[in-house]
Amino acid sequence: MVFLNRHARRPAAQGFGSQSFQEGTRMQSNRNDGGWSPYLAGALVGVLAILSAYATTVWLGKTTYLGASTTFVRGAGIIEKQVVPERVEANEYFTKEKVKVDWQFMLVLGIFAGAFIAASTDKSFKLEGVPPVWKERFGPSVGKRAAAAFLGGIVAMFGARMADGCPSGHGLSGMMQLSVSAFVALAMFFGVGIVVAAMVYGRRK
Amino acid sequence: MDTAQIMGLVTGILFGFLLQKGRVLRFEKQVGAMLLKDMTILKFMLSAIIVGMVGVALLSDAGVIALSHKPMNVGAILVGGALFGAGWAVMGFCPGTSVGALGEGRWHAAFGIAGMIAGAALYAELYPLMKATVLSWADLGKIGLPETLGVSPWVVIIVFIAVALGLFRWFESRGL
Numbered sequence: 272m273v274f275l276n277r278h279a280r281r282p283a284a285q286g287f288g289s290q291s292f293q294e295g296t297r298m299q300s301n302r303n304d305g306g307w308s309p310y311l312a313g314a315l316v317g318v319l320a321i322l323s324a325y326a327t328t329v330w331l332g333k334t335t336y337l338g339a340s341t342t343f344v345r346g347a348g349i350i351e352k353q354v355v356p357e358r359v360e361a362n363e364y365f366t367k368e369k370v371k372v373d374w375q376f377m378l379v380l381g382i383f384a385g386a387f388i389a390a391s392t393d394k395s396f397k398l399e400g401v402p403p404v405w406k407e408r409f410g411p412s413v414g415k416r417a418a419a420a421f422l423g424g425i426v427a428m429f430g431a432r433m434a435d436g437c438p439s440g441h442g443l444s445g446m447m448q449l450s451v452s453a454f455v456a457l458a459m460f461f462g463v464g465i466v467v468a469a470m471v472y473g474r475r476k
Numbered sequence: 477m478d479t480a481q482i483m484g485l486v487t488g489i490l491f492g493f494l495l496q497k498g499r500v501l502r503f504e505k506q507v508g509a510m511l512l513k514d515m516t517i518l519k520f521m522l523s524a525i526i527v528g529m530v531g532v533a534l535l536s537d538a539g540v541i542a543l544s545h546k547p548m549n550v551g552a553i554l555v556g557g558a559l560f561g562a563g564w565a566v567m568g569f570c571p572g573t574s575v576g577a578l579g580e581g582r583w584h585a586a587f588g589i590a591g592m593i594a595g596a597a598l599y600a601e602l603y604p605l606m607k608a609t610v611l612s613w614a615d616l617g618k619i620g621l622p623e624t625l626g627v628s629p630w631v632v633i634i635v636f637i638a639v640a641l642g643l644f645r646w647f648e649s650r651g652l
Contacts, residue, residue, distance in 0.1 A: 381488015
């Protein structure tokens with residue numbers, strides 16, 4: 272609880288290299304924007320994860336943990352099925368992961384809905400085509416941002432499927448279960464993320 | 477919708493709501509953490525993990541729920557984890573947060589989502605090649621840290637919580 276109070280009183284972070292970054296953060300750490308302490312919101316996600324593990328065990332007969340990245344495989348399979356169904360049928364990976372709208376697929380759709388509900392009820396919903404931090408570094412071009420996000424998305428998902436999880440599956444669920452793979456995966460995610468972020472966004476104008 | 481789908485949807489709505497309230501869906505928060513300038517997502521993740529790990533340990537000790545470790549496949553975790561980290565830094569979203577970011581109006585997340593669907597399709601195409609190479613280097617199996625270290629899960633949990641609380645203090649003292 273001490274952290275919640277400290278957080279609420281804490282002024283905006285100091286020492287930011289980029290002006291817009293500082294502005295953006297100051298705005299978002301402002302308690303008046305309707306946001307909750309990340310400690311509180313995070314702890315509630317912990318409670319949700321426990322309840323969900325319990326509920327899926329009781330009602331679905333199999334303990335199911337929060338995750339997101341497998342849904343992108345199923346999404347790709349569902350789209351490909353419209354065009355080349357026999358190719359999906361013959362693909363070993365699609366067969367392994369089963370192309371269907373399952374619990375996790377609905378979870379991911381639910382994240383969209385839940386975020387929309389939270390954002391529209393506290394007026395933090397904002398249409399944004401280029402994030403301010405990106406704009407400061409690379410300019411206002413939507414095309415540039417779109418191309419980078421698309422390419423970054425390909426690499427990230429390729430990696431997540433290889434590692435068999437993302438910051439939800441490894442980062443939250445794997446860590447909660449004290450899986451060795453989660454500790455190593457999370458270290459790689461952040462370790463390489465820190466290096467690449469410094470290379471991409473680090474240079475000052 | 478069947479029971480599983482309804483349960484997934486309800487859980488997802490609550491998850492998305494909390495992700496948005498914690499303000500962790502945003503590009504600046506994700507990239508801010510990687511630039512070591514804004515630790516919001518680490519505060520959020522570590523809080524979720526320490527609460528979750530206690531509950532999961534209690535329920536699995538009681539035999540109520542089953543653990544399901546992901547395999548510690550060395551090549552897969554190291555190479556895949558590195559690729560994910562690199563893509564994450566450029567995209568500014570992870571798979572779960574990208575969908576939530578779209579929900580709070582940050583529509584540029586859609587390009588990342590499209591990229592991730594393409595990346596998943598590409599992985600499905602190259603899976604046989606991956607299986608013959610990276611995935612077959614060394615698989616240590618579905619292992620947990622307590623068994624590997626030969627200690628009780630509670631030892632790991634207590635140490636983890638102590639480290640997390642120390643980090644929280646440090647983040648707050650530095651205004652991160």
